Amino acid sequence: MKLSKYSKLSINFIIISISLLVWVLLLVNPGNIMTMEHCHVSASGPSAGSLKMLLEMNPFSSQLLGWGLMVVAMMLPKLIVPIQLIHMQSLKRNRFLNALLFVLGYVLIWMVTGVFMIAIIMMLNLLLPMSYLPALGFMIVAIIWQFSPIKQQCLNRGHEHWTLSAFGWSAKRDAFVYGIYHGLWCVGAGWALMLFPMLLPTGHNLAMIVVTIIMISEHMEHPQLPRWNFSLRLKLIKIIIAQSRIRLQQLVTV
Template structure:
């Protein structure tokens, strides 16, 4: 194994290890809060390792208004910080494995003494974009869930929207731009700005690519962790596909199926050529 291959493998293992730790945090049991229930509001559930209100339609408009008042006047600051922490852990678990290539690009483009600093600035820019996007997605999820619509219809609608966006040409444009990483300055403030700008840009195109898929787990009252795992696998696999001409096509599913088949059944054995069989 060459030095370059070892560096890439070391970076990949560190990133995957941090993602695994985040998944373990998400899977830990969290006691549900009961304060909202005592006030007549909805129960709380463990969402991404944090006690959060159930994203589901209220029994009536009055109950929804009463629950909104309780959350607004008694739990808004705590809920905000809890949501930010939960969303950050969710991003580390789901999206960090997709950053191996840009982080390796930074490693190759910077001097050794600036690699950690440039990587931190890149991740900070990427996280800021996704934090703003997460707030918007959470607002959309709460607004949609406030409608008097059965939960299964919300799930079907979110899955349909995610599937349509997954196969759309605009999705491919975002993926193509996410593969582009320009040169970085070597010294001074310009180098720091280039790393931060790279994180902001990559986060923007990543958000444009994954917003529909990330909205799906937010609209599921049950099984959101399974949905997160499925979305995480799909997002990772679609990053392995090369840039292509924007068109309506399936993306990520073929690569994901190849990974599943390789895990359960091993690599395919190509049939021996006919000439070999004849000689044998």
């Protein structure tokens, strides 16, 4: 079964619109959900009092909400192809629910990951408040991971397409489990890139945009042999440049 052009455009429009709306919310940053307020560390170093103050100034629930919004904004465009696949395999009356269950399974994995990520971020902010050293350290880790064979294997597994059951709870279960597995491979591929912007004392919004472009670009690449590969994987940027040149040539011609 082939997806119609109208259905494909509708799915693309809905997903990209939701992603852009969440991006606007993140940039507005209501309640400082995307930034971490810092407290002064005592002369003797981090203490229970400093930790308590840090948690009061940055409630874990607010940080987790910000993490969830960041996941939706950055990752939702990566789910266009799997959601199109689910749309093709599902009965018409089940398409929305199956797609929603897939997204919920995917986001669930990232939210569980977020608990550990936020704990790391808070610990580093307690030890080194307003320091760029943690971000620099994880940037090095992210660069090493970016070109590693394990990263490539995770990217390859992220291209796996599942065959869903057609009827009943089996179809819903398959969609949800598909989302979980897809989320696991996405976390394996992108955990270091996702953590880096959150560790920056300033400029995290710009870093998030750059990371989003990188993650979408690498997801658009074809599977490759897992090995150390120093490829920048900038397919999205290449497409944008090529399309811009075509539009510019059309304008000049007119």
